[in-house]
Amino acid sequence: MSNNVIISAKDIEVKFRVRDKYLTAIRNVSLDLYEGETFAIVGESGSGKSVFTKTFTGMLESNGTISNGSVMFHGQDLTKLKKDKDWEGIRGAKISTIFQDPMTSLNPIRTIGFQITEVIEKHQKIGKSAAKKQAIEMMNRVGIPDAANRFDEYPFQYSGGMRQRIVIAIALSCHPEILICDEPTTALDVTIQAQIIQLIRDLQKELGFTTLYITHDLGVVANVADRVGVMYGGQIIEYGTVEEIFFDPQHPYTWALLSSLPQIGVKGQELYYITGTPPSLFNKIKGDAFAPRNEHALNIDFEQEPPFFKVSDTHYAKTWLLDPRAPKVEKPEVICNLHEKIQKMTTKGGAFYVE
Amino acid sequence: MSNENREVILSIKHVDVTFDQGHKRKLVAVKDANFDIYKGETFALVGESGSGKTTLGRAIMRINPCSAGEIVFEGKRISGKISREEDRNVVRNIQMIFQDPAASLNERATIDYCVSEGLYNFHLYSSEEERIAKVDKALEDVGLLPEHKSRYPHEFSGGQRQRVGIARAMIMDPKFIVADEPISALDVSIRAQVLNLMNKLKAERNLTYLFIAHDLSVVRFIADRIAVIHHGEIVEIAESETLFKYPIHPYTTALLSTVPMPDPLVEKNRKHIVYDPNQLDQSGEERQMRELRPGHFVHCTSKEFAEYEEKIAKMEQDRN
Numbered sequence: 001m002s003n004n005v006i007i008s009a010k011d012i013e014v015k016f017r018v019r020d021k022y023l024t025a026i027r028n029v030s031l032d033l034y035e036g037e038t039f040a041i042v043g044e045s046g047s048g049k050s051v052f053t054k055t056f057t058g059m060l061e062s063n064g065t066i067s068n069g070s071v072m073f074h075g076q077d078l079t080k081l082k083k084d085k086d087w088e089g090i091r092g093a094k095i096s097t098i099f100q101d102p103m104t105s106l107n108p109i110r111t112i113g114f115q116i117t118e119v120i121e122k123h124q125k126i127g128k129s130a131a132k133k134q135a136i137e138m139m140n141r142v143g144i145p146d147a148a149n150r151f152d153e154y155p156f157q158y159s160g161g162m163r164q165r166i167v168i169a170i171a172l173s174c175h176p177e178i179l180i181c182d183e184p185t186t187a188l189d190v191t192i193q194a195q196i197i198q199l200i201r202d203l204q205k206e207l208g209f210t211t212l213y214i215t216h217d218l219g220v221v222a223n224v225a226d227r228v229g230v231m232y233g234g235q236i237i238e239y240g241t242v243e244e245i246f247f248d249p250q251h252p253y254t255w256a257l258l259s260s261l262p263q264i265g266v267k268g269q270e271l272y273y274i275t276g277t278p279p280s281l282f283n284k285i286k287g288d289a290f291a292p293r294n295e296h297a298l299n300i301d302f303e304q305e306p307p308f309f310k311v312s313d314t315h316y317a318k319t320w321l322l323d324p325r326a327p328k329v330e331k332p333e334v335i336c337n338l339h340e341k342i343q344k345m346t347t348k349g350g351a352f353y354v355e
Numbered sequence: 356m357s358n359e360n361r362e363v364i365l366s367i368k369h370v371d372v373t374f375d376q377g378h379k380r381k382l383v384a385v386k387d388a389n390f391d392i393y394k395g396e397t398f399a400l401v402g403e404s405g406s407g408k409t410t411l412g413r414a415i416m417r418i419n420p421c422s423a424g425e426i427v428f429e430g431k432r433i434s435g436k437i438s439r440e441e442d443r444n445v446v447r448n449i450q451m452i453f454q455d456p457a458a459s460l461n462e463r464a465t466i467d468y469c470v471s472e473g474l475y476n477f478h479l480y481s482s483e484e485e486r487i488a489k490v491d492k493a494l495e496d497v498g499l500l501p502e503h504k505s506r507y508p509h510e511f512s513g514g515q516r517q518r519v520g521i522a523r524a525m526i527m528d529p530k531f532i533v534a535d536e537p538i539s540a541l542d543v544s545i546r547a548q549v550l551n552l553m554n555k556l557k558a559e560r561n562l563t564y565l566f567i568a569h570d571l572s573v574v575r576f577i578a579d580r581i582a583v584i585h586h587g588e589i590v591e592i593a594e595s596e597t598l599f600k601y602p603i604h605p606y607t608t609a610l611l612s613t614v615p616m617p618d619p620l621v622e623k624n625r626k627h628i629v630y631d632p633n634q635l636d637q638s639g640e641e642r643q644m645r646e647l648r649p650g651h652f653v654h655c656t657s658k659e660f661a662e663y664e665e666k667i668a669k670m671e672q673d674r675n
Contacts, residue, residue: 044542045513160404189403189569194613194627216543219572219615222622242619260547261617263572267595270554271576273547277512342618346625349674351575351599352616354608354628 004035006210007056007095007178012069012079014051014060023281025051025064027234033178033210038201040213040221040242042257043231046278049214052231053180055079056212057091093123096171100183102163106155112139113151116170123174138169142199161192165199172203179204182214197224218261222246227314230254233279233289240315247339249331250309250317252297253290258335263352264342272334288319296321296329361393364531364563365415370424370434372410384410386587387424389644392531397557397564399578399595401571401610407587408567412533415565416451417442428531447477450524454536456516460508466519467504470494473527493526497552514545518552525556535567550577572614575599580650583607585630589644593651601670603653603663606630635659 014026025048033039041049054060055071058081071078073090081087099105107115116135120126126134132151139147142165155163164184171179181200185193201224204211213224221228222242229239230253238251249255258264259272276293279285288294291301300306300320309322321329330336345352372385385407392398400408413419415426417433426434433445450473453459460469470490473479480486491501497518508516517537524532534553538546554577557564568574574581575595582592583606591604602608609630616622640656647653653663 044544190571190613190615191403191609191630193615195629198627217615218543218617219622222617222619223615225619246617246619257543258617260544261572262546262550262570262576263614263617265547265576267576270551271547273551274544277515339618339620342616342621346616346621352572352611352614354602354612 005032006035006073008032008072009052009055010070010072012052012055012071013067014048014055014064015067016061016064018063018282021282024284025234025281026055027285028069029231029234029236030069031229031236031239033212036204036208036210037226038204038211038213038224039227039229040215040225041229041231041236042215042218042221044216044278046281047231048234049231050182053097053182053212053214056178056180057095057097058087059091059097089123092119092176093174094176095178095180096174096176097180097182098164098167098171098184101187102160102167103155103187105167106163108155111152111154112158112166116166116173119170120173134173135169138173139166141203142166142169142172143195144169160188161195164188164192164196168196168199168203172207172209175207176209178210178212180212180214183216184213185220186215186217193220200224218246218257219263230257233285234281235289235318237290237319238317240311240317244312244315248311248315249335250311250315250322251290251319252294252321252329254317255331255335256293258338259332263345264334264338272332298326363391364394364429365565366391366427367411367415368424368427370411370414370426371422372407372414372419373422384419384587385414388584388589389424390582390589390592392563392565394563395557395561396579397566397577399566399568399574399581400584401568401574401581402584403569403610405586406584408569408584409535410587411584412451412535412565412567415533416449417445443477447473447527448529449531449533450527450529452517452520452524452532452534452537455540456513456520457508457540459520460516460523462508464507465504466494466499466506466508466511469508469519470504470523470526473523477527479527489526493522496525496556497522498548512545513541514548517541517545517549521549521552521556525560528560529562531563531565533565533567536569537566538573539568539570546573553577570614571610583610588642588654590654591652592644597648597651600674601648601651601667603647603651603667604655605634 009031012026012029016023016025029052043049055066066079113135117131120131120134136147136151144150144165185196215221225242228242228245229236232253238254256274265271274293279289287303288301288306291297298320306318306320308316308318310316320326344350347353367388367390370388374382374384376382388411402408410419414421421434425432467490470493471486474486494501499518538549566578578595581595581598582589585606591607602611609628612628636656636659642654642656644652644654645660647663647667655663
C-alpha cells in the first residue's frame, strides 16, 4: 500500500427521484482510496454501499443524480461526466466492476470467448486473433482449465464459480487501475467463495490494482481488507484499518454488526440482533441515523448529527460517544477480546480448527 | 442423549432421487440417503449448491418423487403413491420455510391472505372470527402486529418478510418443518433475529426442523445433529458438537476451513482446504455409512474406515 491517493470522493450526495419524491441515498460521503490497497465497505442492504461506488463509474440508474460533491480521478472530476462517450477510456478500462450474480452479468446467448474478446477489442483497439490470444491467456490466469477449448462455450455450460471467474477475467482484461467488487461472492458457495477471494487477491498482487470491496459479510472483510468503512443510512459512520475496526470498534452500529455474527454466538443462548429497521431515506434524517435502534443512544444523538471523531491517525468514527463530554460506554461483552476468542476457536481444540 | 430411546419422527430409508435428462440419461441428485430424524431436534443438512440438499428436502415434501427407497413419517410411508387423505395429512403436518421470502410470497396478496391460505385450504376454522384470531396469533408469535395484515409483501423489510414466511408455516400447527436456507437471502443483522425466532418457536411447540444450509457457522449455532452432503451422497453424520470437535471426512474439514472468521489476524493466516475426491481410496470398493463412534457415521470404504479410526483416536488423545 502506498500513500498516493488514486481516487478521491468528496462530500458525495446522491438523490433518487421516486414517484415525485426525492430519496437521499448518499449523504455527504468522502473517501480516499490509496494505490494498491483493498478497501472494504460493509453495511446492510439499503445502506447505500452499492450506490456510492456506482458514482465512480457513472452507473447510477437514470432517476438518480449526484447532487453534490466530486470524485477526483487523475485530475478529472468524474461527476462532471454525463454522456457515455465521456466515460470511454475510464469505465471498464481504468475502473472495472464485478457484480454479484455472474449469471446476470454475462450474456446467456453469446459465447464466453466473444464476451471477453469484445472488451479487449473495444478498449485496446487490436485485431481479432490478437484479442483471442489475450482472452485465452486471461482465462488461464483466472484458473479456467482447458481454456482454449472452453473459449467457444456458453455461460450455461459453466458452473457458478467458473462463471464468476469469467466475469473477473472480463473485468481485468484491460488491466484496470481500480477493481470494484460488488458482493462478488454472495451468490456463491462457501467453498467457491474462498477460492474466488483468493483468486482476486493473487491477481491483485500480480497486477497491482486497487480493490474496492462491497460486502455485508464481516468474515469476508476480515479476510480481504486493508481498510474498512462501515456504512449506515447513506453515510460512512466509521472507518479505519481492518484491525482497528475488528478489535477496537467505536460506533455502536459497528458493535452491533460484529455482535450479531453467528460465528461468535454461543449455542443455547440468544444471538444478539439489531432491533427495528433502517431509516427511511425519503425523510430528512435528524441526528445520528442509527439512534432509534441504538441502545446506547444519547439525547444529542436524536438532535444533532455527530462529526467524525479521531481515534487514531487512520481511524475515525462518527458517534457522540467519542465526545469528551459523553458518558463512558463499553462495547458489548461478546466482542471484547475478539481476537483471543476467535484464536481459541481456530486453534487445536476449537470448533473451527482443522488439521 | 442416547439415540435409542428417542422417538423417530421422520426416517429416510435408502432414498435415491433421480432426474431424467432425456436421451435415457439420468442425473442422480441424491444417492442412498439413509438417516432418522428424532422428534424435537434440529437436524441440519449441509453442503454446497448442487449437492442435493434441497432435492432431499423437496422429496420429503413430496415435490420430488423418490426413485428408490422410502420416507416414513410417524410410522407411515409418505413417499410414492399414497391416498389423497394421507397426502393432505403430509401437507398439513410438514411445512416448509423457503429461502427467499420475496419470491415465495404472492406479491399481489395481502399478508392476511398469505398467512391464512393454509387455513382456507384445510378449513381449519369454524368462523371468520376464529380465522382472524388464528392469523393474529400467528403474526404475534413471530413478532409482527395484527395491523400488518392489510399490507403487501413488498411493504416489509427482508426480516419481516421472512417472519411472514414463518407465520404462514406455523399457522398450520405442523409437527415437522423443512427450512430450506431460511436465512441465506437475509442481511447479517436480520439473520440473527430469524435464527432466534426459529429457536424460540421450536422450544415452545416441540417442533422438529430439517435445516438446510451451506454455512457451517450458522448450523453450529442452531443444529443438534448435522449431516454433511456432497454430490448427492451423505458423507458424515454426527451430533453437532462432535462434528465440530472431530470432523473426520475430508469434505467436512474442507467445509470447516472455508467458514470466514471475523478476525483479520486469524483470517490472513488460515489455510483454506480444497476438497479433492481423488485423494480418497480409489480401490473401487463400494462405500457405505459406517459407525465410527456411537452416533457418528462416515461414508467410507473399509480401508478408509481404518484410517479414520486412527485419526479420531489421535484427535481424542490430543483432547485429553
